[in-house]
Amino acid sequence: MIKLDYKSDKPLNEQIVQGIKELIMCGALSKDEQLPSVRDLAVSLTVNPNTVQRAYRTLEGDGVIYSIRGKGNFVASVPDADSKTLSALYHVLEQTVRELAFYGEEKKTVDNVIQRIFEEGVTEK
Numbered sequence: 001m002i003k004l005d006y007k008s009d010k011p012l013n014e015q016i017v018q019g020i021k022e023l024i025m026c027g028a029l030s031k032d033e034q035l036p037s038v039r040d041l042a043v044s045l046t047v048n049p050n051t052v053q054r055a056y057r058t059l060e061g062d063g064v065i066y067s068i069r070g071k072g073n074f075v076a077s078v079p080d081a082d083s084k085t086l087s088a089l090y091h092v093l094e095q096t097v098r099e100l101a102f103y104g105e106e107k108k109t110v111d112n113v114i115q116r117i118f119e120e121g122v123t124e125k
Contacts, residue, residue, distance in 0.1 A: 002016060002019030002020065002023070002041075002045060003019065004047070012045075012047055012051050013051045013052075013055040013058065016041075016045070016047075016052060017055045017059055020035070020055070020059060020064070021059075024075055024078070025120075029075050031075055031076070032075060033074065034071075034072050035056070035065060035072065035073040037072060038052045038053050038056060056073055060073070063076055064076060064078075
């Protein structure tokens with residue numbers, strides 16, 4: 001289930017993208033599984049259908065989902081990330097860890113969060 005934070009600065013379509021990626025990571029959505037229609041997901045999340053459509057377009061552009069005209073949207077195989085994407089993600093991770101350290105978080109706590117994420121269902125390729 002995707003949870004949206006309507007008070008967040010992060011746009012709703014980006015939250016939907018992240019939510020779907022998390023559902024795939026944890027195994028709640030599997031390869032070739034059909035996603036809800038734009039209208040159905042919009043109704044269940046109480047958002048404008050255009051917001052869901054933008055999220056689906058982003059996911060399709062990232063290779064996370066694919067669409068079949070007249071049938072809907074489906075989960076694709078987990079795409080291989082290029083070096084530019086990985087570099088950007090590691091940069092964000094590094095900034096986040098540095099900020100956590102600035103606020104006095106212990107390394108063990110940060111390590112536990114990372115370990116939990118991997119244990120919750122990052123599937124191996």
